[in-house]
Amino acid sequence: MSGPAEGRHSPPRLDAFLAQLAANNASPHTRAAYARDLADAWASLAAQGLTDWPETQPHHLRLWLAQRHAEGLSPRTLARRLAAVRALLRALRREGMIEHDPSLGLRLPRADRRLPETLEPEPLNHLLDQPADDALEARDLAMLELMYGSGLRLAEVCGLNLPDLDLGEGAARVLGKGGKTRIVPVGQAALAALCHWLPLRPLFAPPGETALFLSRLGRPIAPRTVQGRLTRLARKHGLAGRVHPHMLRHACASHFLQNSGDLRAVQELLGHSSLATTQIYTHLDFQHLARVYDAAHPRARRDKA
Template identity: 50%
Template sequence: MVTPTGAAAAAGVIERHLEHLRVERRLAAATLRSYGDALEALRDMAAQGGIALDAVQPHHIRRWAAQLHGSGLAPRSIAIVLSAWRGLYRWLGREGLVAVNPAAGVRAPRAPRPLPKALSVDHAVALAEHRRADTDPRLEARDHCMVELLYGCGLRVAELVGLDITPGGDARGWIDRQGGEAQVLGKGSKRRSVPVGGPALKALDAWRALRERMAKPDETALFVSRHGRRLTASQVRTRLKERALGAGLPTHVSPHMLRHSYASHLLQSSGDLRAVQELLGHANITTTQVYTKLDFQHLAKVYDAAHPRAKKKLEKGTA
């Protein structure tokens, strides 16, 4: 069993380590508090098991991490705890107090990947069709075109702001009006072609007719701010947020949410996962497969709302 002297020694080791982190590593106060809590938890669990800190083995660390998980601690929080424990034992090793790091090979449970948030078809269409009469017609035409391209083509915000008015050369991306395609430069500097639908092309024509009244003479960007220079991703997010509020949507809308909506609605209609992967520019199809879960959620909601046996099944299950 751990004696009172041993417990006091363990506390002293933890205090010395935290002082090392504060003075030599210069960790932020919030990080120090988080690590201090994690190390106190380690000391308490070791004491409850009658184990000295320098006698802890990997199976102890795994068991205690499992206990934290069972108590409801989130995987990301457990990862922070394990990081603090690994740091302590690395330091103890440098001090010559332990031979091996028992936390070195222990990993936190994998956190469930959150499903991407997507708009319903009705909300996405309402946003695309929304018009603002109380704003500068140039800004209205520009913002409407951006929404049509984000939702109609599934562009990333970086791909959108990277579009130029002329193709080729140093252009990061452009729209082939005659071919009805957007040529974009995606992640990893990979180019891809994306079909541009009729509504987006119509919105593009309306914006191009007004763009010269805003853009600086030497500006090549398709989308420019009121100051005549290329829009930033942050500016696009702000304008989209304001437009969604004006359209009466019940949720915050980001450019990536429109990309998720594009993918989800395509998959609902076509069921062609490989085609959606290519349109999104995903290198790995497992990245695209998350939309099958969104598709199932949509189908489940339709079933619950419309199928005559759905409510009876629910009532039977809750009886």
């Protein structure tokens, strides 16, 4: 790893660490998040007088975490930032630059398990069933159908290329987190939306461009553009509250689980490496069951005296 970076609060050895992440197929989004979290940690450590990571002791990290907790950061955010520091310290230990990891044994405030935001089928179907007013809306609806119908992440949709689609088989090859590839089914609604978009795609596609979804300028569509377009469509068609792309993936998982009860199939569809990650949707499924029970069971609620 390289020596300390210039600038009082620039984390030492950051460039080499990010290069290692890139070599391990970490996405640009993941590398940017690590860089932000390490910069935050190093700002505190540098203020405590440290000049390089090997000088770090447990009390330095405890003070940093205590400061951020006092500033109102959630346990979830603190855990993510500490995970970035631990990843860097593990790299230093592998290189023999430190003997012991000073982050071991640190305890964080307990995080409440936060359920992902999702959408109910009725408003979601209302949004997706609207006809496209122009070519860009046809593109938008095809992307939304894939996120909801196939459970794709926003980055996965933006990364699709024409050869990844097999319309005859109703399938798509998706490049997920960590460079892992999976095949997902593409349902009839998504196939219909794609068949509407694909004849319009040449209006935007420069020669040789293989990205499935393009901006109006003919470039592969950016995640921020998808968010903006979804917000526009949601407002246009009367959906209340903030709607973001990941809600469609969550809706896919929870609606699939409600109707199938097959947690492992949901895990495979979403591309989760661990079933524990997928199990959060059992909580969403229980919430759905509780609502139905309250509405339908004659003895679910008692009249108040």
